[in-house]
Amino acid sequence: MSEIKSVAVAGASGTLGPHVLKALIDANFQVTVLTRAAKPGAYDTSVKVVEVDYTSVDSLTAALKGIDALVSAVGHGATESQTILIDASVAAGVKRFIPSEYGSVSTNSKLETFPIYAPMFKIKHYLQEKAKAGKLTWTVLACGGFLEFLFGQPFLLDFANHKANLFDEGDNRMTSTSLPNVGKAIASILKNAKATENKIVRISEVIVTQNGLLKIAEEVRPDIKWEISKVPTSAILKQGLDGVAAGDFSMPTVMKILTGTVAAGDTYGAAYDETDNELLGIKEFSEEDLKKLVAEKLA
Ligand SMILES: NC(=O)c1ccc[n+]([C@@H]2O[C@H](COP(=O)([O-])OP(=O)(O)OC[C@H]3O[C@@H](n4cnc5c(N)ncnc54)[C@H](OP(=O)(O)O)[C@@H]3O)[C@@H](O)[C@H]2O)c1
Structure with a gap:
């Protein structure tokens, strides 16, 4: 896979998003923020901000043209709707998708049918399907509380x-992992795209x-x-x-x-007990x- 240079972040204005944004900027990625409504002055001036309609594949596809990787940090309520973001990423030729999950036990298959965890499994399976068809690659980051x-x-x-x-x-x-280190791990995943391809990676x-x-x-x-x-x-x-x-x-x-x-x-x-701390x-x-x-x- 060729080097990832341009990265879009969905949900950059929440709790985790600003830390992701900072880490990506610090790591010299070209960053685009996708948002439902632009908040003037909310982001670093180096960042391109695009207003999108998360219910429209066309709106998202247009925003994602030329983007190598998408990092989703949308709030928990928007987890399931990431299928639309994934469809748009495939249509726009995005190579790597990191879904919004960043959980503790959310990758444990014992919890697959539990309320709150089921939508996260749905998204992981959807990404696996797309990856199997050669449409994009994915990484899920598990970070604890x-x-x-x-x-x-x-x-x-x-x-x-x-x-x-x-x-x-x-x-x-x-x-447990601090928010700045979750951001840092996301930037590291994109810098180590091959080693983190189609995998759940863990930090602690x-x-x-x-x-x-x-x-x-x-x-x-x-x-x-x-x-x-x-x-x-x-x-x-x-x-x-x-x-x-x-x-x-x-x-x-x-x-x-x-x-x-x-x-x-x-x-x-x-x-x-086993982590990807060293790699990331x-x-x-x-x-x-x-x-x-x-x-x-x-x-
Ligand atoms: N491990 C842990 O302890 C832990 C704790 C909390 C959260 N998390 C996880 O971290 C991730 C981010 O959580 P967060 O608390 O940072 O999220 P958040 O603050 O609730 O929301 C993040 C951003 O998502 C966007 N958003 C909200 N609703 C949306 C919708 N319906 N459709 C599209 N975008 C929407 C908004 O950005 P715009 O207004 O700019 O569009 C919002 O600022 C989630 O996956 C969550 O499960 C993990």
Whole structure:
């Protein structure tokens, strides 16, 4: 496959998108942003911005002419509609497609029929079909939970109120990667197009457990007394699945399915022992890095 030079990003204005954009610009790709509505001044001046209609293959195909790779970072609600983006990519001659997924356990086949994960599998299968027909190539990036999410809200530990609601016994392992490193890995995938062709690649900046974090917290702030409780992840998952089965697709219900799978440790493969960190240039946390992060959260 010839070198990838021009890259389009769909969904560049969300949580992950700006980090993808920065990494692609830093890696000297020519970048085009696809957006539903241009936001003046939102992007670096080197970036070309094109307004598109995500429901129209023609609109997207026109925007993708001359583009070598498409990175999708559209929000979760738009996952399934990426089939249109894939059709347009094929029509425009885009060589590599990276779908919006960037999950923790979303590549685990045990979850293929689960609500919230099923659309991601649908997109992976659609890409596999296109690749088999020689129409384009794909890469799925699995990165674990975004570090900023796992530490920025009371998920693993409630750092602000010194509470820990342990999932199962608190020893479930979870991979996590920061948003800048997810962006960096995406740029590296495109720089290493052959080695990442038609594959799921995994990155993991750090593998954490709640008990491990508590131990560090007690070491860096022995003065803090933690209030501990426990909750089985199987019960959280059941509540979420029962809710969806009863027609409740609200965010709290969806979050229960997410938590019941992502926080279940090795049950759904949330910790990546084998990674593509080296290929993609992702540096892992040292014990000192993790200690520093916990100390900052408790300062
Ligand atoms: N591993 C984790 O912990 C984790 C956490 C959160 C998210 N994620 C994943 O990361 C990816 C990006 O998530 P995000 O939170 O950054 O997304 P987001 O902020 O919700 O949305 C990203 C962008 O997608 C575009 N968009 C939104 N709805 C759309 C629609 N219906 N059709 C087309 N475009 C739409 C918008 O861009 P424009 O307005 O410019 O069109 C929006 O700014 C998703 O795949 C998500 O599942 C992973």
